[in-house]
Amino acid sequence: MTIGLDMMGGDFAPLEAVKGLQLYLSEPGAPANIFLLGDEAILRPLLATHMIPEDRIRVVHAPEVIGMHEHPTKALKEKQQSSIAVGFYLLSQGKIDAFISAGNTGAMLVGAHYSLKTIEGVMRPTISTIIPREDGRTGLLLDVGLNADCKPEHLNQFAVLGSLYARHILGIQQPRVGLINIGEEEGKGNILAQASYPLLKENNRIHFIGNVEGRDVLADKADVMVCEGFTGNIILKLAESFYEMTHRHSIRHEYLDRFNFEHYGGTPVLGINKPVIIGHGISRAPAFKNMLKLAAKMVKSDLFDQMQIAFRN
């Protein structure tokens, strides 16, 4: 198994990416070999300093970098030697089995869209986030920003994609699906939520448990929570800001650590035919390590086969 890692993506690249790689490779039984995409002249000394074993990696020279604020489509077109462009090329050609970057999110999404295929039957690929929870387990929230406006059918598909991810990656056998809403009973909510409820209720590919409110997001109510990407993105960023706020004010408590989103690595793009993981711009070594672990798990799992089967009909 070979995973491509963008060494130039994120606010603390390439140093934290190298450190994350070191962490990953030092774990016993870590299955993947890694293709490192970036500027060879910058990477080589760093790899030597951190004693990265040569037999587990290969440096693929990609001298250009797409900046965090560049226009995604334009940058991908003009910088074909960038780490992101090279990563998607290798992935589309089957030279790597998964691709990870903490770089320009827009460029990652555009790259995934144009270089890879959407799974047949999927209307809209989606991005999700792991939601830390009070009970110590994790939930999945989707969409978190790729699809700002949605139709009920989209939310219904997100529920299937999220359930498959929860089962095959998070290890939850019968994931409970909740619809993010502003009331508990059926019939509550905005037009989208009202129209989505009956579709979810009748969908026999998922285990729908009804509406979940804002107060339930961090609680143990549903394993997979679906909404359009506008609400999902606001939830994600607000939840992230809680931990950062307590951290800034030196409020330390073991319990709060589970709300450190860095522990959860990046967010996979779901609905496309290969594993692509987008890291947070502020990713540090543990996030890079966790993204490598997640990518390896996705490659080894049945997830992609199961997604294809689910949407075939």
Added chain:
Amino acid sequence: MTIGLDMMGGDFAPLEAVKGLQLYLSEPGAPANIFLLGDEAILRPLLATHMIPEDRIRVVHAPEVIGMHEHPTKALKEKQQSSIAVGFYLLSQGKIDAFISAGNTGAMLVGAHYSLKTIEGVMRPTISTIIPREDGRTGLLLDVGLNADCKPEHLNQFAVLGSLYARHILGIQQPRVGLINIGEEEGKGNILAQASYPLLKENNRIHFIGNVEGRDVLADKADVMVCEGFTGNIILKLAESFYEMTHRHSIRHEYLDRFNFEHYGGTPVLGINKPVIIGHGISRAPAFKNMLKLAAKMVKSDLFDQMQIAFRN
């Protein structure tokens, strides 16, 4: 000045309402006299126990109670002797200057809608919430659930209502208005946010500063944050749950206390011609006290005159 207080509304009524009343009346210079709406036989002994001064209150017998889960319209129609129905009757007749209840939210909204007049020019009344902030100040978020689906014109009006409230009640001279969105730049977001941005930008009754993201909600970026009631309600309930979660896990810190929403009392309905404040079902004494203070401040302020002037043209 006379404020009507529903003594039967909320999970801990009437005891916590009586205690809150006691707290309010014991503060020096508290300007309002209070009409207490509820079952006289239940209230009298409680008032005596808590030594509520007879000259500051009047008990208005309202023997019926609208339960927290009753259907609002049906309950209001059938229970005309309920504390909520009587409260709105007194308010509409000018016998009281403001009305407060921590009871059935739906019944409060229906009552406000049918008993009172919407300010001329206001398309949709709205409910807001005070948002505690990292810098120790408070922001205002609206709508938080009354209008689950909105048009850009509604958000534009919420911005004006929120700005007037921030100026005349929160004491912020030039409130900065932010549009809740999923990106910083103009053009980001869902269709509603994209269409609302130019309206807000061109609105010379407000001081618009652009988009605010989920991570900015608790930060010192904007004083008034506008969105449709779906997103707003999710934000409110998620933010409330964060404090409750730290509290449950015995994580105590002075800084976290400002996220105890109870300190902020209830949420006023804006866009109608009289002060109506809806309390949280879990309101305890400090919340009741704060709602009384807020109601008195609203009655004394220029808010209602200024709202009428703002929407006249």
